[in-house]
Amino acid sequence: MAMDQDLELMLRVRKGDSESFEVLLCRHRAPLVSFFIRMVRDQALAEDLAQEVFLRVYQARHRYQPEARFTTWLYRIATNLALNAIRDRKGSPAGLHFENREGESEAAKVADSQQAADQQMMQRERERLIRHAVESLPDKQCAAVILHKYQGVDYRQIARVLGVSESAVKSLLFRAYESLRARLEPLLKEGRL
Amino acid sequence: MMDQEKCWIREQLFAYASHLLEPREADSVRLHVEQCDECLRIVAEFQRLDTVLDEWKAVAPSGAFGARVRAAVASRQSHTTFFGLRWTQVLAPVCLLVLMVTTSVIFLRVRKAHKLNNGSTQTTQIQNASAGQAEEELTLYQNLPVLEDEDYDMLADFDVLSELPRGDNKVAN
Numbered sequence A: 001m002a003m004d005q006d007l008e009l010m011l012r013v014r015k016g017d018s019e020s021f022e023v024l025l026c027r028h029r030a031p032l033v034s035f036f037i038r039m040v041r042d043q044a045l046a047e048d049l050a051q052e053v054f055l056r057v058y059q060a061r062h063r064y065q066p067e068a069r070f071t072t073w074l075y076r077i078a079t080n081l082a083l084n085a086i087r088d089r090k091g092s093p094a095g096l097h098f099e100n101r102e103g104e105s106e107a108a109k110v111a112d113s114q115q116a117a118d119q120q121m122m123q124r125e126r127e128r129l130i131r132h133a134v135e136s137l138p139d140k141q142c143a144a145v146i147l148h149k150y151q152g153v154d155y156r157q158i159a160r161v162l163g164v165s166e167s168a169v170k171s172l173l174f175r176a177y178e179s180l181r182a183r184l185e186p187l188l189k190e191g192r193l
Numbered sequence B: 001m002m003d004q005e006k007c008w009i010r011e012q013l014f015a016y017a018s019h020l021l022e023p024r025e026a027d028s029v030r031l032h033v034e035q036c037d038e039c040l041r042i043v044a045e046f047q048r049l050d051t052v053l054d055e056w057k058a059v060a061p062s063g064a065f066g067a068r069v070r071a072a073v074a075s076r077q078s079h080t081t082f083f084g085l086r087w088t089q090v091l092a093p094v095c096l097l098v099l100m101v102t103t104s105v106i107f108l109r110v111r112k113a114h115k116l117n118n119g120s121t122q123t124t125q126i127q128n129a130s131a132g133q134a135e136e137e138l139t140l141y142q143n144l145p146v147l148e149d150e151d152y153d154m155l156a157d158f159d160v161l162s163e164l165p166r167g168d169n170k171v172a173n
Helices: A002-014 A018-040 A043-059 A070-091 A094-115 A118-135 A139-150 A155-162 A166-183 A185-190 B003-017 B023-033 B037-053 B065-078 B087-142 B149-155
Strands: none
Touching: A002 A018, A002 A070, A018 A043, A018 A070, A018 A139, A018 B065, A043 A070, A043 B065, A070 A139, A070 A155, A118 A139, A118 A166, A118 A185, A118 B037, A139 A155, A139 A166, A139 B037, A155 A166, A166 A185, A166 B003, A166 B037, A185 B037, B003 B023, B003 B037, B023 B037
16 A cells, blocks of 8 residues: 555655665655646746755654654645745745746747647647636645645545645635636536637 | 525535545435536536546656755765754754853853952052051151250250250261
């Protein structure tokens, strides 16, 4: 079972087994970077934050207590870092640069896609709409949806990650998916743009 | 359908559509959905939403990511010593303790030296004062005026003074 493997690996890391840390890194780097990219929308920043998570895990290895799932602990660190990064970006002029950079990269993508098939272009446009719909959710709802939908984290774990009750998570997710249903209505009704 | 019931059911519809409910809860929602066209439509939309959200694909980390993390961990490891603490974390309190002890020792030594210095200065002052007083007294005695004849005559009435030598027998000083 994945949960037991992670715990076992982390307990070995606590005893000083660096190979077990390497295994944990290989198992979780892709989902973690993907989580951060969806949260902060910048690959370089996402990788910096994911690296910080692994460093914190490594530094805290001696204090690690297997009270909850390893992924709960991992995503708790990750979500806090992501929400802080989003808050910092909102409050600083760097946020504008970020949006501009994203715009530039989107423009480049569109330019590329002009040479590609219509299907591919349409797919990108759909993805952009979905991304914007999720991004426009309030921060906690956005984090809850990404954890639930894309990281496969269950209600109980999300509650621990966000530091709220399970019923609060259900309510948070309900409101988030209701908003997404409304925002993505054209995609839901037409099936295709 | 009562509003309260509608609200309760609506909150369950996404979980029902995503098969996240417990069997008993799922049964009660199913009973309602089968009789309610609006909720049936919403469930269908949630199911499509789940599929549509899957179109936002994950982005893989760059090839260098693993190496970056390994390098960062190795860098921390080289600065790490007992029980995950960095050298700086261990050395800082030790250095502080050494500094405090050294400062205390220096302070105590300086204070002691100052005390000794003060004591000897006072003794010297007393010695100097005594020597000065003795010298002054000696000068005073040496400069005492010798009685002249008329002074002697005037003072001769005093029995004790009459025994003093006359002017021609001055004390040679």
